Amino acid sequence: MATPQQLQLLAPLSGVLMPLDQVPDQVFSSRVIGDGLCIDPTSQTLCAPLAGVISNVQASGHAVSITDDNGVQVLMHIGLDTVNLAGKGFTRLVEEGQRVVVGQALIEFDADYIALNARSLLTLMLVVSGEPFTWLAPETGVVESGQPLLSLNPSEVAADERIAQEGEALFSKPVTLANANGLHARPAAVFAQAAKGFSASICLHKQQASANAKSLVAIMALQTAHGDVLQVSAAGADAEAAIKTLAELLAAGCGETVTVVAEAETVVVETSSLKVLRGVCASAGSAFGQVVQIAQQTLEVSEFGESPQAEREHLSRALAAAVMALQQLRDNATGDAQADIFKAHQELLEDPGLLDQALALINAGNSAGFAWRAATESTAALFKSLGNALLAERAADLADVGQRVLKLILGVEDRAMELPDGAILIAEQLTPSQTAGLDTRKVLGFATVGGGATSHVAILARAFGLPAICGLPVQVLALANGTRVLLDADKGELQLDPDLAAIEQLQTHRQQQKKRQQYELENAGLAACTRDGHHVEITANIASLAEAEQAMALGGEGVGLLRSEFLYLDRNHAPSHDEQASTYSAIARTLGPARNLVVRTLDVGGDKPLAYVPMERETNPFLGMRGIRLCLERPQLLRDQFKAILSSAGLARLHIMLPMVAQLSELRLARQLLAEEALALGLTELPKLGIMIEVPAAALMADLFAPEVDFFSIGTNDLTQYTLAMDRDHPRLASQADSFHPSVLRLIASTVKGAHAHGKWVGVCGAMASEKLAVPLLLGLGVDELSVSVPLIPAIKAVVREVDLLDCQAIAQQVLGLESAEQVREALRQHHETTVDTSLVLEN
Numbered sequence: 001m002a003t004p005q006q007l008q009l010l011a012p013l014s015g016v017l018m019p020l021d022q023v024p025d026q027v028f029s030s031r032v033i034g035d036g037l038c039i040d041p042t043s044q045t046l047c048a049p050l051a052g053v054i055s056n057v058q059a060s061g062h063a064v065s066i067t068d069d070n071g072v073q074v075l076m077h078i079g080l081d082t083v084n085l086a087g088k089g090f091t092r093l094v095e096e097g098q099r100v101v102v103g104q105a106l107i108e109f110d111a112d113y114i115a116l117n118a119r120s121l122l123t124l125m126l127v128v129s130g131e132p133f134t135w136l137a138p139e140t141g142v143v144e145s146g147q148p149l150l151s152l153n154p155s156e157v158a159a160d161e162r163i164a165q166e167g168e169a170l171f172s173k174p175v176t177l178a179n180a181n182g183l184h185a186r187p188a189a190v191f192a193q194a195a196k197g198f199s200a201s202i203c204l205h206k207q208q209a210s211a212n213a214k215s216l217v218a219i220m221a222l223q224t225a226h227g228d229v230l231q232v233s234a235a236g237a238d239a240e241a242a243i244k245t246l247a248e249l250l251a252a253g254c255g256e257t258v259t260v261v262a263e264a265e266t267v268v269v270e271t272s273s274l275k276v277l278r279g280v281c282a283s284a285g286s287a288f289g290q291v292v293q294i295a296q297q298t299l300e301v302s303e304f305g306e307s308p309q310a311e312r313e314h315l316s317r318a319l320a321a322a323v324m325a326l327q328q329l330r331d332n333a334t335g336d337a338q339a340d341i342f343k344a345h346q347e348l349l350e351d352p353g354l355l356d357q358a359l360a361l362i363n364a365g366n367s368a369g370f371a372w373r374a375a376t377e378s379t380a381a382l383f384k385s386l387g388n389a390l391l392a393e394r395a396a397d398l399a400d401v402g403q404r405v406l407k408l409i410l411g412v413e414d415r416a417m418e419l420p421d422g423a424i425l426i427a428e429q430l431t432p433s434q435t436a437g438l439d440t441r442k443v444l445g446f447a448t449v450g451g452g453a454t455s456h457v458a459i460l461a462r463a464f465g466l467p468a469i470c471g472l473p474v475q476v477l478a479l480a481n482g483t484r485v486l487l488d489a490d491k492g493e494l495q496l497d498p499d500l501a502a503i504e505q506l507q508t509h510r511q512q513q514k515k516r517q518q519y520e521l522e523n524a525g526l527a528a529c530t531r532d533g534h535h536v537e538i539t540a541n542i543a544s545l546a547e548a549e550q551a552m553a554l555g556g557e558g559v560g561l562l563r564s565e566f567l568y569l570d571r572n573h574a575p576s577h578d579e580q581a582s583t584y585s586a587i588a589r590t591l592g593p594a595r596n597l598v599v600r601t602l603d604v605g606g607d608k609p610l611a612y613v614p615m616e617r618e619t620n621p622f623l624g625m626r627g628i629r630l631c632l633e634r635p636q637l638l639r640d641q642f643k644a645i646l647s648s649a650g651l652a653r654l655h656i657m658l659p660m661v662a663q664l665s666e667l668r669l670a671r672q673l674l675a676e677e678a679l680a681l682g683l684t685e686l687p688k689l690g691i692m693i694e695v696p697a698a699a700l701m702a703d704l705f706a707p708e709v710d711f712f713s714i715g716t717n718d719l720t721q722y723t724l725a726m727d728r729d730h731p732r733l734a735s736q737a738d739s740f741h742p743s744v745l746r747l748i749a750s751t752v753k754g755a756h757a758h759g760k761w762v763g764v765c766g767a768m769a770s771e772k773l774a775v776p777l778l779l780g781l782g783v784d785e786l787s788v789s790v791p792l793i794p795a796i797k798a799v800v801r802e803v804d805l806l807d808c809q810a811i812a813q814q815v816l817g818l819e820s821a822e823q824v825r826e827a828l829r830q831h832h833e834t835t836v837d838t839s840l841v842l843e844n
């Protein structure tokens, strides 16, 4: 038996041992990656040589690393140059972040395929964290999978070789990675080896993720790919030299032959000389204040506990206390958005899978804290690895709620955050728990590296009415507390040490904005008629009864989009008929019989999965089974929803709208189901039936759809995403995925033309309708209804009252011929300045 300090590494495969020096690949034979052994395999399942956490498993499945609790890192690499097989011949059995036991199967591979298609099948097992070892078996000859081969003495030094990000970090210019397969084992090893030559603490950054540049495993875990934009940062005596050498090495391919890719557009230099950092707007507005860095507390947990019984009790007490604390946060929440987040956190705590994982570890002798952390971390890693932005954000929630429970297990009290006045909070990621107890009198805004416009920090910032920017470069984390910054969320900019003129300009601007908002609110009850007497219906986008009530109070003329998903998401079973029916009826009653209520049928799918509708994993969820496609595949779901919606007929002017329609057959089939349900209920009259125009196919064939619908509503969010082939939530494409792009405008124009030729009305319910700058344009294109975000109803109505339809038509025609979204926005700004009464400033 090994002593606690010693660690045995078992053979990960059966086969024939071969000295490392004889491996026909210099990177391995020179031991630059680490010392270890090589096996010519006779078995086809790679098993864990030690217990630990999967710190990296390459997407292509040819390499995997395990890190144990003392920091020992072991890399296994199947075959030589197998990265080029791009995953063919390998089946991954584990996920990153997962805890594995010794001997557990990690990767299955097809030896025949690899032998035929790669340079060699020789498999390496290397101790990349550098601990010395002694052999427990002859260094050559036949070995059996699971046979003890090496004995290690984990050194304190290796475990401690964590990066300490102290002092001012320097950053390189961004380097676009030219390596065909990203930084896989070989170039990563060359890079880590070079980094080890410097005393500075060095990090490699990819978007919001960072890795210790001296750790091969950490670099591989970044999962870089060709074309990724990377940066090197360093802090310490030789930081400057390190950055220069390592950035050059990256650009030159780290030992691989590469064709250099064009330099990334953003030029970033040392933090000290930076004036502006750019991200994306998560919540509009601006503020001038001082930097307050917020870091997540690191908690120490011991691996082993008392008896399993005692540890189970610790866990269940902590879970019960967390549920209660979350209930209190829900009760004290600032509005629905915040309450919903904490409700979702409570539901995560009830997840049986998570609990089972933690209990299994407790039963194996682990402490409650250790077991809970392992369970939440591995589930969060699984969420992140699925390549889905929404699930990745749920991973952030899980980390947040995980930390909450862990603190309760460990008895760590949350210290109230002492904030100076005028704080601009800066963080890698701000969690809902961190933001919940904030003194909003002292906080002026948020700026984070992680998150996007749909992240919870964005939702909370909007609920608090605070400006926020997400997706900032990591340099923002190196800003000293107290640094004066101007956060201009509208432009997605954080200006460092702004001059007095910029601050004054911002303050004047804010005063004007306030005055304007007051004016809009006072006149919210007036009809939205242009100066030349054209009425445009201004309705609301809602997702709850409370929003319906608020919309009516703010002058909404109806509901143009009820996103019915709110009834279905974040729960373990479908809503009952009664629950659905009573919700729709309550909303309809709030509107009354004279107002339109447009209920959109369920728009979920690959990107917004439902726990109770099992779906296969999709490579491209936005192009998969979502919206009407999913509902028609599960017609009972749609029938049940129709039946529930129909129960509110007569309480408001009921309209039903189908999302994501691309084919006429979808519309016809849905209409048939609706007619059957109406007949079954004895209804003689069908409600109005319309479709969303959010797939270019539907916009292009609007003339064929129009005779068969009662109305169209254009979903500019998805229409833009699908027209420009840009993910609507992509932090780096946010500024380009702009609905003002002339291609999108042309689709809107052809939709209106098709609809009006058949006497049908057209609304716009995407976020574009809530932009003041878009109002003259959409009116000019002939749009009949704008369905907008509830708080913006008064502002949009005010703009309509300030324009002439004829002017709008002229500017709309003009911008259809422009080249880019920027040109369109600029033309609209100029048009506004020449046509509208400038005593009331139009902000956007």
Ligand code: PEP
Pocket: 561, 563, 603, 694, 714, 715, 716, 717, 718, 719, 765, 766, 767
């Ligand atoms: C849209 O796509 O513009 C839209 C309104 O639908 P959602 O944002 O709910 O996808």
Ligand code: MG
Pocket: 659, 694, 715, 717, 718
């Ligand atoms: Mg949509």
